[in-house]
Amino acid sequence: MLIALLPGDGIGPEVIAEAVRVLAAAGARDLVFETAEVGGAAYKASGHPLPQATLDVARRADAILFGAVGDPDCDRLERHLRPEQAILGLRKELGLFANLRPAKLFPELADASALRPEIARAIDLVIIRELTGDVYFGQPRGLRKTDKGLREGFDTMRYDESEIARIAKVGFETAMARSGRLCSVDKANVLETSQLWRDVVMEVSADYPEVELSHMYVDNAAMQLVRAPGQFDVIVTGNLFGDILSDQASMCVGSIGMLPSASLDSSAKGLYEPIHGSAPDIAGQGKANPLATILSAAMMLRYSLGQADVADRIEAAVSRALETGHRTADLGGNASTTAMCDAVIAALG
């Protein structure tokens, strides 16, 4: 099976290299890797953050393991040339509409969470974020002049019913496989887009009578994720709200350096990436936490490659490496990126 490796910018290459080491050590079967440039690195090499050659490899691949994009050198480029456009382009071009972001506290990390340990311990949720619609992609958007000659920036928030229904289904299916509870997050008291979102989620719920559906406004959800995150099991939400809530949830479990994600199309082809960014401030220093990427590789084995057994082994090894006290700087320790990965490999046994 072909895996496209897209390391990208900043700490991306470091964490991808470690994840590949773990895949080999864990005995993942039949993997062929092809590496391609993406993000600021690709722009610097070839003038575009998502070169055609990279998109081609991504299309051909059975799964994509992605590092991170983002490079301060590129901040003043025109928008379509910025590193972030690469990940947005991949999601859109490959139809990766379903972003799964599990957040679960490793019990060993209760002390690393900013939340009180008794609150943090209760966290075991997954955020299902729609990834190819919303104000991220809606047209028209841009900069124009108002009647008064003022500069005006504008974007279009939008969802049609088919986009909402297909992500809602992923939410309901995920809830069926877990506790049977689904919370849909929107801002239906203000936004028309959210009103349709809520209506369609309710329509889809008719097909899932076993799932207990609730609705929450996004402001309240942001508050509840701090107050009592244990109340959530599966959250389904739009692209923008999912972006905010999933980053927030990451700190509840100790560090954004711990959270993997899967972005799936309708036939379980997927792109797997840590939810953290390129962290240019610590790039190249061997300080990055590789666990989010290693756990992303485990998700890849489970969701796209049919190797759940190897995925289980990797996740258990991450747990054991934490148990034996290994911690990177983001978790309050001083293990290097490589040392943390070595600990995981040692724990594979």
Add this chain to the structure above:
Amino acid sequence: MLIALLPGDGIGPEVIAEAVRVLAAAGARDLVFETAEVGGAAYKASGHPLPQATLDVARRADAILFGAVGDPDCDRLERHLRPEQAILGLRKELGLFANLRPAKLFPELADASALRPEIARAIDLVIIRELTGDVYFGQPRGLRKTDKGLREGFDTMRYDESEIARIAKVGFETAMARSGRLCSVDKANVLETSQLWRDVVMEVSADYPEVELSHMYVDNAAMQLVRAPGQFDVIVTGNLFGDILSDQASMCVGSIGMLPSASLDSSAKGLYEPIHGSAPDIAGQGKANPLATILSAAMMLRYSLGQADVADRIEAAVSRALETGHRTADLGGNASTTAMCDAVIAALG
């Protein structure tokens, strides 16, 4: 001076009544009150959530003390008749573009925060939220059919440069009066509206060389508000992001029942309201925490009525009431709404 009292729905009337008792006991000078209906209560009484008579009182008044709106009975009404439209309408009609939401931990409440006490203790920030623009009010918006005949919900996110500049100024002025640090929150890596936001904030910063300006993406800000909220002093952001981040910040200081807010126009006329909602589940049971509304009344004295001395007295009394152990249910205690208010009045000394 004329104060419009708009109690609204749910726990609104209970908390407004207590705040009025405190204003009297604290010796606020020359206040005349006029009460008017708003929200679901107004809809039920007269068919509209923001009746013309209410808007007239609000316009005539020197300041408005607002309870909360929101009523599950009204959830299926057409959007323009829902309770929330009353507060949105007041903000827009009165030009209340600057929403100040201070979040500071009362040291006595370190145990009520979901955050570790050492993290919670560092919180002392104010979120300045733009309140009359963004995707809350942008046109066009609505429900339409796509080319394929699918229902599509859409909203317009937008800001023009004058709207951004005037709220940025409030941010810089507030930062000058505090620590001199301002963090502007946007999503400029994805949104055109945010790109203009960032550009204009930078332009305005030229007039405030003493203020140290930083920029943060909203997803990162949501994470940092949990991880290390002590890093923030003044945050300035748009309507939607401000809605989410300020609710989130509220839990960091113990309870949403503690947070006041001021919504100001360009001449310091203001609407003052707790940031919590109408909480229909506990309405009429004497369980609501009146402190957010009492603290909102104090903000009113300070910002719109020129009675900072009385405001100081009220805020000190709230602190002392907490010190002596009085707690409503949201703070883990069992004081009733009235008992909590009595404790504040007793502490006025």
